[in-house]
Amino acid sequence: MLLGLLFALAAGLMWGLVFVAPVMLPGYAPALLTVGRYLAFGLVALPLALLLDRRALRELAPSDWWEAAKLSLVGNFLYYLCLSAAIQRAGAPLPTMIIGTLPVVIAVCANHRNRVRDGQLPWAKLAPSLGLIAAGLALVNRDELHALQAEAGDPRRYAEGALLAFFAVACWTWYPIRNADWLRAHADRSPRAWATAQGLVTLPMALIGAVLLAALHLAAPGTLIPVGYAFPLGEKPWAFVGLMAAVGLFASWLGTLCWNEASQRLPTSLSGQLIVFETLAALAYAFTWNQRMPPPATIAGVVLLVAGVMWALRIKPQKI
Numbered sequence: 001m002l003l004g005l006l007f008a009l010a011a012g013l014m015w016g017l018v019f020v021a022p023v024m025l026p027g028y029a030p031a032l033l034t035v036g037r038y039l040a041f042g043l044v045a046l047p048l049a050l051l052l053d054r055r056a057l058r059e060l061a062p063s064d065w066w067e068a069a070k071l072s073l074v075g076n077f078l079y080y081l082c083l084s085a086a087i088q089r090a091g092a093p094l095p096t097m098i099i100g101t102l103p104v105v106i107a108v109c110a111n112h113r114n115r116v117r118d119g120q121l122p123w124a125k126l127a128p129s130l131g132l133i134a135a136g137l138a139l140v141n142r143d144e145l146h147a148l149q150a151e152a153g154d155p156r157r158y159a160e161g162a163l164l165a166f167f168a169v170a171c172w173t174w175y176p177i178r179n180a181d182w183l184r185a186h187a188d189r190s191p192r193a194w195a196t197a198q199g200l201v202t203l204p205m206a207l208i209g210a211v212l213l214a215a216l217h218l219a220a221p222g223t224l225i226p227v228g229y230a231f232p233l234g235e236k237p238w239a240f241v242g243l244m245a246a247v248g249l250f251a252s253w254l255g256t257l258c259w260n261e262a263s264q265r266l267p268t269s270l271s272g273q274l275i276v277f278e279t280l281a282a283l284a285y286a287f288t289w290n291q292r293m294p295p296p297a298t299i300a301g302v303v304l305l306v307a308g309v310m311w312a313l314r315i316k317p318q319k320i
Contacts, residue, residue, distance in 0.1 A: 004271070007265070017246070027234060030088075040245050040247060041199045042205075056189065060193075071198055076198075089157050090165070097141050108130070118269065133309070136306075176272060179263060180268045183260055199252065210232075262274065270313070276309060
C-alpha cells in the first residue's frame, strides 16, 4: 500500500508538468503542444525499448500491442484533443471544473466495476473521502468557478465545450481502469515495459497528427495554430524542443511507469482518488513559476484534498 502510494505521488509530480508547459510557452497552440508531447514520448520510448525492454517487449502478444494502442489513442490523443477543443469552445473555467471531477468519478466507477477483483471500499466509509476531495477541488478551482459565473458567452458554444469536457472525463475514466485491468491480469509483466510499449504505439499516432496539423495549417491558417506562427517550432524553438523532450520523458514515460507500478499495487478505486496528486503538483508548479503565494481558499482546498486522500488510505477493501 505504501509503495503504491509513493508511486502514485511520483506519477502526480510528473504529470503536473503538463499543466505548466502551456504557461511556459504561451504562444504555442494546445494542439501543437499535444502533438509535440506525444511525438517526444514516442522518440523517448525508442532507445528505451532497445536498451532496457527489448526482451520484455518481445513477450507481448499482438493482443497486448492492440490494447496498448487503444490505451494510447483514448488516454492520450483523444483525451487531450477533447480537452483542447473544449477550452477553445467554452474557455478554460468550464472544462477545468468538469475535468476536476476525475478523482471522484474514477473512484466511484472503479469501486462498483472492480468490486469482485479488488474488493469493495464500503460506500459509507468512502463517502467522507470523496466529499473531502470534491470540496477541495471546488476550493482549488474557485477562481475558475467565479470566472465561469462572470462570463456570458454563447450558450451553444458553452454547451459544446461542456459536452467535449465530459467526453474527456469519460476518456480518462476509461484509461486508468482498463490500464489497471491489463496490469492486474499480467502481474508478472514489467510495468516499465508496458509504459515503453505505450510510447512506441504513440509514435506513429503522433507522426500522423503532426502531418495533419501541418496540412491544416497550410490549408486553413488560424484554425488551430495562430496566423503568423513560425511553423513548426515557433519563436522559441530550443525552449519548445527542450520542454517537449522533458515532458515526453518525465510526464509521459516516467509518469506512466510510476502509474503502472501504483496500479499493480492498489485497488483502482483508491488509485483513482490519488490523481489529486496531479492537481496538487500542477498548482505548486504554476504558483512557483508565477512567483506568488496561493490564496487562502486554494490552501484550504489543498488541505481538504490531502485529508481526503489520507482518509481513503485508512479504508480496507472488503471482498465480495
